[in-house]
Amino acid sequence: MSKKVTPYKDSSLGKKQQVTKMFDTISGNYDGLNRVISFGIDIKWRKKVVKMVHATQPQSILDIATGTGDLAINLAKETHAPKIVGLDISAGMLEVGKQKVADKNLTDRIELVLGDSEQLPFDDNSFDAITVAFGVRNFEDLEKGLAEIYRVLKKDGTFVVLETSIPTKTPFKQGYNLYTKHLLPVIGKLFSKDQSAYAYLSESASVFPYGKAFNDILTKVGFIKATDHPQTLGVATIYQAYK
Numbered sequence: 001m002s003k004k005v006t007p008y009k010d011s012s013l014g015k016k017q018q019v020t021k022m023f024d025t026i027s028g029n030y031d032g033l034n035r036v037i038s039f040g041i042d043i044k045w046r047k048k049v050v051k052m053v054h055a056t057q058p059q060s061i062l063d064i065a066t067g068t069g070d071l072a073i074n075l076a077k078e079t080h081a082p083k084i085v086g087l088d089i090s091a092g093m094l095e096v097g098k099q100k101v102a103d104k105n106l107t108d109r110i111e112l113v114l115g116d117s118e119q120l121p122f123d124d125n126s127f128d129a130i131t132v133a134f135g136v137r138n139f140e141d142l143e144k145g146l147a148e149i150y151r152v153l154k155k156d157g158t159f160v161v162l163e164t165s166i167p168t169k170t171p172f173k174q175g176y177n178l179y180t181k182h183l184l185p186v187i188g189k190l191f192s193k194d195q196s197a198y199a200y201l202s203e204s205a206s207v208f209p210y211g212k213a214f215n216d217i218l219t220k221v222g223f224i225k226a227t228d229h230p231q232t233l234g235v236a237t238i239y240q241a242y243k
Helices: 015-026 030-037 041-054 070-078 091-103 142-152 172-191 195-207 212-221
Strands: 060-064 083-088 110-114 127-133 153-164 224-231 236-242
Touching: 015 030, 015 091, 015 195, 030 041, 030 091, 030 172, 041 070, 041 127, 041 153, 041 224, 041 236, 060 070, 070 083, 070 091, 070 110, 070 127, 083 091, 091 110, 127 142, 142 153, 142 212, 153 212, 172 195, 212 224, 212 236
Parallel strands: 060 083, 060 127, 083 110, 127 153
Antiparallel strands: 153 236, 224 236
16 A cells, blocks of 8 residues: 655645645646656657557546546547546646637537546446546545446446556666656746645655556456556556456
8 A cells, every 4th residue: 555645744634635735726837747747758658548548449438637638638539439528636627627628629528527536426337448647646545546446447448547656777766766856846846836746746656556566456456457567667657457
């Protein structure tokens, strides 16, 4: 189980409330930050997720922690699914996403809804495919959130996760630690007054289970055929599993 890391040191708020506050605060700068901190490589990672989902020919897709809708938009463009639902706990992020969806004339394909990943407002066996990009490490209760995803995924449906991970080989591991601990906070200061948010993004990534450890959690919840696919020397990993 991953260590619980929170954006703010506020004992009156749980992790879920703190994460919501954080993303509401940085929503206007989030897309730009993603491009900068990943040097634009996150676009390539998302394309790989879309390719894996498209291969299963889903008719219904749920994108959890959709944020500003980047992955949902890519899924709409590259798959034939008639309807894609993007869910996020941050109203601020969704407002940015709704504008992007409208600008791309995709409102008939993409529905963005406010909701909690650990209490999904959908019936059992509702979706052929479910995706999460850079969101599972923000779950307050990881296993509860994954169990909810399992519940609303249809039998034989696919679950694809894109999440940060840590390189294991020298010198990439040392370079990653240097970048995330020292350079990333500086970049965060340039994008937002909320410096705690960017410290959290780095710290939460450093303690989150990855590779086999995350696959084992997926299997424990009930998923089958869990596999992991490290990206760009291991700084991110794509996971795929089935129900």
